[in-house]
Amino acid sequence: MIKVQHEDFDAGAEMARMRMARPDVGAVAAFIGQVRDLNEGSKVSGMTLEHYPGMTEKALEGIVERAKGRWDIFDALVIHRIGALKPLDQIVLVVVTGAHRGEAFAACEYIMDYLKTEAPFWKKEQNDAGERWVEARASDDDAKQRWSESD
Amino acid sequence: MIKLLYFARLREALGTAQEEIAMPNDVADIQQLMAWLAQRGGAWQEEFTGCRPLRAAINQELVDNAAAIRDGVEVAFFPPVTGG
Secondary structure, eight states: OEEEESSOOOHHHHHHHHHHTOTTOOEEEEEEEEOOSEETTEEEEEEEEEEOTTHHHHHHHHHHHHHHHHSOEEEEEEEEEOEEEOTTOEEEEEEEEESSHHHHHHHHHHHHHHHHHHSOEEEEEEETTEEEEOOOOHHHHHHHHHHHHTO | OEEEEEOHHHHHHHTOSEEEEOOOTTOOBHHHHHHHHHTTOHHHHHHHSSSSOOEEEETTEEEOTTOBOOTTOEEEEEOOOOOO
């Protein structure tokens, strides 16, 4: 399931719902991304998340489908927030369920690596100096690359 | 007609979020559309001449610069993504 929303989410409730969805779930892997108060040496007071409505959902659905094709997992959930956020706010939640931890961990990491490099979201940070668009990181492309090397 | 969308830093630099244009005669792919947009001069020239990294999507799918454009499609340009 994919959700792109302004509202906060309850990670515990989402994980419980997915854990209880079927009795053969043996593993639940999750990732939460949170707004930091520091980026590249600047104190961050807040940020605004912009996205491309329609493409965002399609891109995330495609990433989840590829993860499901690659690993033997049961289900995956992605919730990504948009709009105005401040330090300590949750930005993103990924939850993956499966029979065993190895597949769930790997699929969760894969989904985050592709979300970071292919899902059309952009962060604009507010800091002491004003506002700036966050630049993409080469390390995120490297993180994605390792999945294609092992194909 | 094709629909053009611009996002994030690019949208601000161009001062435009979206527009519809008649399919230009000499444009068949993303690379040629970028060259056509650059001809508008000013910020358009700065943004579309390849100095800064840009990504493109056709009908909401990421594509490379050789991807063909047909009349009626939705084309989006944006900086590398920074979500998560």
